[in-house]
Amino acid sequence: MGTAPNISTQGLTRRFGDFTAVDGIDLRVSRGQFFGFLGPNGAGKSTTIKMLTGLLAPTSGRIEILGLDLTAHPIEVKRQIGVVPEGMALFGRLTGSEFLNFAGRMYGLDRETAAKRTAELLDFMQLADQPKKLVTDYSHGMQKKLAMAAAVIHGPKVLFLDEPFEGVDAIAAGTLKAMLQGMIARGATIFLTSHVLEIVERLCSHVAIIHQGRLVAHGSLEELRAGVEGQTPTGSGDGSGDGTIPSGEKMTLEQIFLHTVGGSRRTDQELSWLG
Amino acid sequence: MAGVKGMNEVILTVRRRTQLTAIAWLRWRLFVNTLRTTRGQLELLSRILVSLAFAILGLGGAFGMGVLAYVVLSQGKPQMLAVFLWIILLFWQAFPIMAAAFASSPDSSDLLRFPLSYGSYFLVRLAYGAFDPASAIGGLWSFGILVGVSIAKPALLPWALLVLMAFAAFNLLLMQMIFAWVERWLAQRRTREIMGVLFVLLMLSFQLIGPLTGHFGKRARPEVQRFVEVLAPAQGILPPGLAADAIVHGIYPQWPVALSSLALLFAFVMVIGYGLHVRLLAQYRGENLSEAVAASALAKDRQLRLGWNLPGFAAPVATVLEKEIRYLLRSGPMLLTLIMPIFMLLVFRFGAMNSARHSAGFLTRTPNLAFPVAAAYTLLMLTNLAYNSFGGDAGGIQFFYASPVSFREIVLAKNLTHAGILTVETLVAWIAVASLYGRPALDITTATLAGLLFAAPVNFAVGNLLSIYSPKKLDYSKFGRQRASQMTVLVSLALQFVVVGVGVSAFWMARYFGNSWIATLLLLVLAGISLSIYGIILNRVDRLALERRETLVAELSRT
Numbered sequence: 001m002g003t004a005p006n007i008s009t010q011g012l013t014r015r016f017g018d019f020t021a022v023d024g025i026d027l028r029v030s031r032g033q034f035f036g037f038l039g040p041n042g043a044g045k046s047t048t049i050k051m052l053t054g055l056l057a058p059t060s061g062r063i064e065i066l067g068l069d070l071t072a073h074p075i076e077v078k079r080q081i082g083v084v085p086e087g088m089a090l091f092g093r094l095t096g097s098e099f100l101n102f103a104g105r106m107y108g109l110d111r112e113t114a115a116k117r118t119a120e121l122l123d124f125m126q127l128a129d130q131p132k133k134l135v136t137d138y139s140h141g142m143q144k145k146l147a148m149a150a151a152v153i154h155g156p157k158v159l160f161l162d163e164p165f166e167g168v169d170a171i172a173a174g175t176l177k178a179m180l181q182g183m184i185a186r187g188a189t190i191f192l193t194s195h196v197l198e199i200v201e202r203l204c205s206h207v208a209i210i211h212q213g214r215l216v217a218h219g220s221l222e223e224l225r226a227g228v229e230g231q232t233p234t235g236s237g238d239g240s241g242d243g244t245i246p247s248g249e250k251m252t253l254e255q256i257f258l259h260t261v262g263g264s265r266r267t268d269q270e271l272s273w274l275g
Numbered sequence: 276m277a278g279v280k281g282m283n284e285v286i287l288t289v290r291r292r293t294q295l296t297a298i299a300w301l302r303w304r305l306f307v308n309t310l311r312t313t314r315g316q317l318e319l320l321s322r323i324l325v326s327l328a329f330a331i332l333g334l335g336g337a338f339g340m341g342v343l344a345y346v347v348l349s350q351g352k353p354q355m356l357a358v359f360l361w362i363i364l365l366f367w368q369a370f371p372i373m374a375a376a377f378a379s380s381p382d383s384s385d386l387l388r389f390p391l392s393y394g395s396y397f398l399v400r401l402a403y404g405a406f407d408p409a410s411a412i413g414g415l416w417s418f419g420i421l422v423g424v425s426i427a428k429p430a431l432l433p434w435a436l437l438v439l440m441a442f443a444a445f446n447l448l449l450m451q452m453i454f455a456w457v458e459r460w461l462a463q464r465r466t467r468e469i470m471g472v473l474f475v476l477l478m479l480s481f482q483l484i485g486p487l488t489g490h491f492g493k494r495a496r497p498e499v500q501r502f503v504e505v506l507a508p509a510q511g512i513l514p515p516g517l518a519a520d521a522i523v524h525g526i527y528p529q530w531p532v533a534l535s536s537l538a539l540l541f542a543f544v545m546v547i548g549y550g551l552h553v554r555l556l557a558q559y560r561g562e563n564l565s566e567a568v569a570a571s572a573l574a575k576d577r578q579l580r581l582g583w584n585l586p587g588f589a590a591p592v593a594t595v596l597e598k599e600i601r602y603l604l605r606s607g608p609m610l611l612t613l614i615m616p617i618f619m620l621l622v623f624r625f626g627a628m629n630s631a632r633h634s635a636g637f638l639t640r641t642p643n644l645a646f647p648v649a650a651a652y653t654l655l656m657l658t659n660l661a662y663n664s665f666g667g668d669a670g671g672i673q674f675f676y677a678s679p680v681s682f683r684e685i686v687l688a689k690n691l692t693h694a695g696i697l698t699v700e701t702l703v704a705w706i707a708v709a710s711l712y713g714r715p716a717l718d719i720t721t722a723t724l725a726g727l728l729f730a731a732p733v734n735f736a737v738g739n740l741l742s743i744y745s746p747k748k749l750d751y752s753k754f755g756r757q758r759a760s761q762m763t764v765l766v767s768l769a770l771q772f773v774v775v776g777v778g779v780s781a782f783w784m785a786r787y788f789g790n791s792w793i794a795t796l797l798l799l800v801l802a803g804i805s806l807s808i809y810g811i812i813l814n815r816v817d818r819l820a821l822e823r824r825e826t827l828v829a830e831l832s833r834t
Binding site: 055090101 | 580581582584590591593594595597598601602605606667668669670671672673674676677678679680681821824825828832
């Protein structure tokens with residue numbers, strides 16, 4: 001691409017006592033990329049996204065967002081990014097409309113614009129039909145949609161999403177995906193973590209895989225596929241358990257992921273007592 | 276066939292025993308795991324102290340009950356046993372409600388995901404109740420009565436034991452039944468808030484009983500006496516009266532009457548047990564207590580709503596202030612805390628009208644102190660908010676960290692909210708004092724306001740530090756058991772001691788020199804210093820919040 005990346009880290013490390021959750025990660029995410037950040041449970045995904053959004057201090061390393069050092073210019077960076085963190089960061093005793101209005105104004109929108117975008121987002125997210133309902137009384141999926149709306153109300157250039165589709169129904173997930181793809185088309189950068197590999201495969205152009213705190217793969221899906229296929233023999237199985245790739249078929253992200261993190265499906269010989 | 280049936284019963288018994296052992300182990304591990312943190316260790320320390328207090332209350336009360344039971348039986352007044360049993364019943368039922376204060380039971384309904392039989396579930400719920408301090412203390416007091424009765428009339432031991440066991444079973448079941456139904460109502464936010472408000476109003480109304488009975492007692496004595504005369508026989512058909520009656524008629528002995536009283540007592544046990552069974556069975560069968568769906572939007576609700584504007588302040592300050600006010604207006608418990616000072620003025624005033632109680636006339640004898648006392652109490656109540664100002668934000672704290680707004684502005688907005696509340700409450704307190712005790716003198720009013728100008732910034736400054744260093748998640752819709760951390764409590768006590776000490780010293784000096792304006796002057800000088808301290812701390816809030824972000828996020832976002 002040639003331009004400066006919208007997200008870059010150098011030697012990003014985070015330790016909790018003796019435990020190293022994130023170990024010297026170097027990431028580069030360019031403008032307009034839909035970037036999937038994958039890893040098994042406890043690999044360090046949420047810790048990384050928290051550091052990238054200023055919710056957690058790195059033990060060492062450097063983070064640049066939109067060319068700005070996050071440690072030196074936190075407010076300037078935060079003004080241009082949107083975040084849906086793990087816990088969603090909602091204020092339970094506001095209504096959805098009040099919360100979005102609040103979020104808009106906290107991100108520097110004037111009163112009229114905040115109110116207008118609030119109404120538009122509530123309509124878009126199909127949350128407008130219960131205006132007096134408090135956020136605490138929303139279902140998990142509704143809260144997720146509201147958190148997403150709050151993260152985009154100011155039109156961020158970079159969006160960080162930690163498991164955005166968790167608990168969201170298929171209809172809402174479709175709406176959200178359309179919105180995110182629209183943002184990408186208009187030049188935004190999206191950094192997303194998810195356990196649902198099918199979603200990542202369908203949405204993301206680039207992927208990084210973190211395992212035990214270290215970055216073990218990083219690149220476009222084609223690059224990752226080519227890298228894995230170069231190391232793996234072809235075989236007759238489905239490619240999920242025997243370490244081979246089915247001949248003549250394109251590797252799925254799940255196969256790439258399992259190959260990269262060294263995981264394999266357990267056989268039915270184990271836990272034979274299960275019904 | 277019989278062999279298979281017998282085998283099944285054995286399996287069921289073994290399974291039930293395994294499950295009950297597992298539940299006991301779960302409780303134990305939950306307790307042990309809390310000790311991993313300093314907070315947990317401090318909690319253990321405070322639990323030990325509280326347990327010591329309970330032990331003294333239980334053993335002391337048991338001894339007292341035993342002696343009293345012995346005395347009334349020895350003096351031929353066994354009917355007086357009913358009074359002691361009523362005391363036990365009221366304590367047994369009222370204490371858990373006050374102590375638990377509408378915090379939901381930790382894990383009893385969570386157990387329903389496991390293949391627990393209804394019998395086991397019922398037993399577990401009873402076991403939870405049996406280990407409650409109220410049950411332990413109530414049980415000890417009942418045991419004290421048993422010992423007293425047995426020493427006075429040794430032959431009555433088996434009968435008294437039977438009666439008192441039935442009485443204890445009644446209390447245990449009643450307590451569990453009340454909690455099970457209260458739990459049902461607390462399962463939904465709206466009913467929980469209504470219950471909470473009713474509960475606090477009930478507790479507050481208790482405060483007025485003394486002054487009101489004292490006030491109206493003289494005039495209404497014949498009516499009160501008649502009321503008591505009617506009430507005395509009526510209590511005889513209720514469990515404490517029945518238990519006392521059964522023991523009394525066991526002494527004479529009039530066994531048919533004694534047996535019928537015991538039978539009626541057992542009937543109460545059965546009825547209450549059935550009430551508990553109905554509730555627990557509904558829980559066991561998996562009732563749906565989800566929040567009701569709100570009504571559809573009306574067209575007028577869909578119009579654009581603009582946020583607040585606060586002239587002279589940045590938009591984020593106005594926005595956070597708006598959010599704080601909305602939170603407060605939706606928090607019945609917090610609003611009630613804030614109106615307490617006005618309520619206490621009423622209590623003191625009614626108390627003062629009761630000439631039989633000299634102590635209650637404190638503010639009437641020194642009406643000049645009414646406004647300073649009310650203002651100080653107002654500030655004290657406000658520390659509930661100011662000392663843990665992020666507590667109500669819970670997971671929202673992450674939003675603050677992710678947003679492009681400095682913590683200085685966020686904290687300033689919160690302090691402005693608190694200052695606004697203080698101003699309004701002080702004004703209301705002044706009006707209340709003027710109505711109840713006469714208009715406060717000008718010099719006292721100005722000295723009090725100067726005192727607030729000194730005390731409020733100091734409290735806000737310390738509150739801001741405590742909010743960052745010792746946060747604790749709060750649910751604004753819940754009552755009780757949401758107290759601040761131990762550190763906050765200790766610092767708060769020390770600070771109030773210093774602030775009140777300075778205030779009293781200023782008033783004392785003014786009195787010593789015979790010029791009350793000296794207090795105003797002194798307190799205004801101190802206000803200048805405290806405002807400077809506030810400013811210094813406010814300017815450091817950003818750095819401190821950033822240093823403490825992990826602790827704040829972890830503590831406030833925990834579920």
